[in-house]
Amino acid sequence: MSRIAEVFAKLKREGKKGFIPFIVAGHPDLETTVELLVELANSGASVIELGVPFSDPMADGPVIQLASERALQHGFGLKAVLEAAAKARQRTNIPIVLFSYYNPLMQYGVVNVIRDAKEAGIDGVLVTDLTLEESDEFANALRAKELDLIFLVAPTSTDVRLQAITLKATGFIYAVSRAGVTGEQANVSAAAENLVSRVRKCSDLPVAVGFGISTAEQVAKTWTYADAAVVGSAIVAEIERCAGAPDIVQRVGNFARALGSYLGK
């Protein structure tokens, strides 16, 4: 059983729900990223999504665009991102999902990147712009290294597609709450609940919901119908606010704890 599957199995046994924060590697810098991974693991996170910065993040809103731009100014590559993950891995057992656009992975080489990700202690990979139809090579390489392949599903996904995607997915399914780019929303779309119930009809995999979740109330609301809530832009915005502060790690940890404050209740 993969580390991701174990975490979800444990949550289920204990009647709990998962909290999945997203951060951008290298934002504000890679040393802080290592500390944030460890701190978030100790602040109630069940799984952490580690974003690989990309120059053209077409699925992301302004907050993650800015964070990616700042990270890229350091000039590091994917190898350094994996090294940061490996450092954090020595200090925590939390599952880490590499979250990336396809081009940086493709240029590193599909087989090489998965080999190095495995060695760094990465547990799964989610590729924003790799559709089911284009994913054969990547999926096979992941399977060979026993890493999980996390797929996005969206309110626009047809039932036929949900069937096909859930057949190929492992670890968990990431349900996008609404049509749109990443970013905070005043209200989490009702479409999310409907999508989760459609996914449940064709798969037993845990379902996490993300896009637009930014408050503890929204996290708790999501837990009423999904197995986990993903919080991205709100945490990245907090990191941006704290950038340069000596207590950034602690403050982001507190912010995450507050978001997951209904944890276990």
Place this chain on the structure above:
Amino acid sequence: MVIRNSQPDEGGHWGPYGGRFVPETLVAPLEELTSAYLAAHDDDNFQSEFAALLADYSGRPTPLFHAKRLTEYAGGAQIYLKREDLSHTGSHKINNALGQILLARRMGKSRVIAETGAGQHGVATATVCALFGLDCVVYMGTEDMRRQALNVFRMELLGAGVQEVNAGSRTLKDAINEALRDWVTNVSDTYYLLGSALGPHPYPLMVREFQSVIGREARAQVLSQTERLPDLLIACVGGGSNSIGLFHPFLNDRVRMIGVEAGGRGNNLGQHAARFNQVGGGRPGVLQGTLSYVLQDQGGQIAPTHSVSAGLDYPSIGPEHAFLHDSGRVEYVSASDAAALEAFQTLSKLEGIIPALESAHAVAHAIKVAREMSCDESIIINLSGRGDKDIDTVGRLRLGTNQ
């Protein structure tokens, strides 16, 4: 070499290139678009409505003009100009805009978005939206808005909202990112009218088909004027829509073809937009929905580009071009900013035709190769657009060199 069939597979792949690399939210809308397009393609009513608009609204067929003074100046092959600059709105972009707006109407979409680099596609989209009374938003990088100010004014006059894009290099690539973000957010009522043979399937196929009217006309016109096929076709290549439109109907013929990329001001990454350059060029990668040659750094971050012409200033290229490049069927070269500026003035003075700076790249290379050919051979240049929009840029640059 003759290519019998340059048709993509069902997933929109030409060999390893093309396909659909998008967030899941866009997959179902792209499938819906593909079905609607394929149905329209086989529908006689759609085709006759499209043909009527091309004729009565846009003024097709555009002439094939024997440029005798340019021919004499180059001193070799006979040079013919396919006059897309005479199309309504001043460039070939109107062909695709008309085709896709009919599709948007069939699909019941009420809002249209587009990206634009030089502004020619934005103007064409604003025009067809005015014609059919649809809401229109055009995304444009602020750098391009500065250098193509005339087209910004035209779009606004036509009733479109021009949305400025301040991200990245503030050019075409960044405008496409913003248009994609808008589409993914408003996908239920919005039609994305993509302007080049780029992006996820079915756009590269669909745009090529709507632009192929250029090559079909040119083929018939050259046969009627010279009683033989041309020896060489030349077109500039940004995303690649005017070039694929001219080339495609000739792919089965023994006709040589050259695509001219933007050589900019040097061979280093960041100084040009020549994806196929041997030195400092691109390699296969994924950008904005498709797998093709991409100018990028070692780590797969997309590289900045430069060209004097906004319409060629893009780090990737249509996937069918990548396929035609690898197969050797089409040759790709580049022309520098300086060569394009010189050709801009040469064509203006010799033929009384002011070309778009994009098209001037094709003219520059044509003059060069015509010299090496004999006077009983012939070349067709796709004069993809007119140069009114570039007068200010050229004026500024000429002033710069005189100082």
